[in-house]
Amino acid sequence: MGTADAVPGVSGGTVALLLGFYERLVTAIAAITPGRVRTICRGYDPESRSEARGAVDEMDLAFLVPLGLGMVSAVVLVAGAVTALSDSHPVALFGFFVGLIAVSAIVLGRELEFSGPRSIAAGVGGAVLAFGLAGGLTVLDGTGLAVIAFVGAVSMSAMILPGLSGSLLLLLFGQYVYLSGQLTAFVSAIVDVLRGGSLEAVVDPGTTVVVFVFGGFVGVLTIARVVRLALERARAVTLAFLVGLIAGSVRAPVVEAGAHVDGWTAATVGPLLGWAVIGGALVFAVDRLVGGFSPE
Template sequence: MGYSVDERLVERLSMFRIYAYGLCMGTADALPGVSGGTIALLLGFYGRLIAAITSITPTRIWTVLNGVRPGNRNSAREALLEIDVGFLLPLGLGAVTAVALIASAVASLAESHPVALFGFFTGLIGASAIVLYRELRVRTRTDVLVAIAGVSLALLIAANVLELPGSGAITIVFAGALAISAMILPGVSGSLILILLGQYVFLSGELSAFLSGIAGLAGGGSLEAVLDPGTTVVLFVAGGLVGLLSVARIVRAALDRHRNTTLIFLVSLIAGSTPAPLHNIGETHTWTTDTIVLAAVWTVVGAIALFALDRLVGGFDPE
């Protein structure tokens, strides 16, 4: 028996609402300092998001892939329902749309106005650490040591004292695993992880180039313009899938067993990451008085924007 017109309209409106959720979540994760997981909490779909993501297992993925055989289609359909693909697909499309749009803007601003861009990001990150710390209880000696460890680790990575293992493809896959895992955690932004690892501008540029290359194919552009940045995008997505099946589950288990301590560590990583965007400014500008003043002004603007958002939604809760 087919759907009625009313049922189809309700279903399409529901899909559009989930797509809009994805737009909001993707926008948040594309900007350091605001977490997509926090947006999911504020909009009321965080529980469904975590349930859907943790339902993705190698066994279910294999069952879906085997659905190409006629005899396995019922099993594949059941696996898709268990994964809640009707929710994840429009949500993912919305998030990808937002990330693609912002990546293009970031790639352009990183070249034309790097001091303003990264000063703004510094304010976002620093202010987010402040508002998130307000929700935590740092009482015991262990809490203090964990906070110091998180801040120190972030500072060492931002200063390139600690570097990622390997280079090239390995770095991209590793960054993808950590960033995608961070996207589902309240309080931690995927883009913040990329900034901390020194990959944010590079990956934004590659994604922008990939999308431009695809658009250019319609006008007779070269396939090479798509393949080169496309390889980077594929590696990042592959790392993201690995992260969802491994790193994200480890962090969720840590939150279940040691919630406050784990959150202190995560928020401390954010605090220690505050000066990370300033390294991008130092790569293109000498730290003159004018540069310092301009960066400081945009840092204040970023902080005000985050505090205003915090006030608007009634406070951010890291979990």
């Protein structure tokens, strides 16, 4: 799930669906409440220990904790790779993302029925919004803590929705490469500290990571519930908007790639399209394995 969530166009929720624990994941996240957290924190008291164990079971922490550790490990590894490739092979990296995103929109879109005017309008609206954001319609300051908290909330809330990638939203907001670099710098600084280095190098990237995680935690517990409610009340319209958002986001990696080249020539367009084909083929392969993506 962590690897999927760290790559634009591929959803960690889809992996959970594929491996058969999606319902358990959603149920466990929904069970996280301030009351249960307080009960667990009182577990040091022998009289409250049985209630604390009950809260641990209700939140299914025996499942969530190892899952979370695995996801964090994967995200750290992928972030390091993205940071290196964005400097050394940007056309290949973002071309690969183009294929992932474009084909994700295709395989998800064919599962929907754009029959009514509301669904069609929602799909077109999502595509136009994403296309505009990818082209710089909204410029987000990558160093602002409020912005980092916001994108953390939005992207992490997408984690539990099959078909919608949180890293895709980061790419759409222009934060993907920046945050990957900050995470890589934070991990490197921690390793240096363990080797006797200074703590000063940890502060800046560490602050960014902590704020992002805090925003993500809030997003998972709140925004995700809002999206799930929208799916329950207006499923067709909401899914059409989400798929439209994915389709319009194809522009984002193209813009990112363009920022790393001196104009579009045959020497740059060719590799971009070649890696897009590889990324698209990967999504088609996963789609085949799953037996058809469902964005529910």
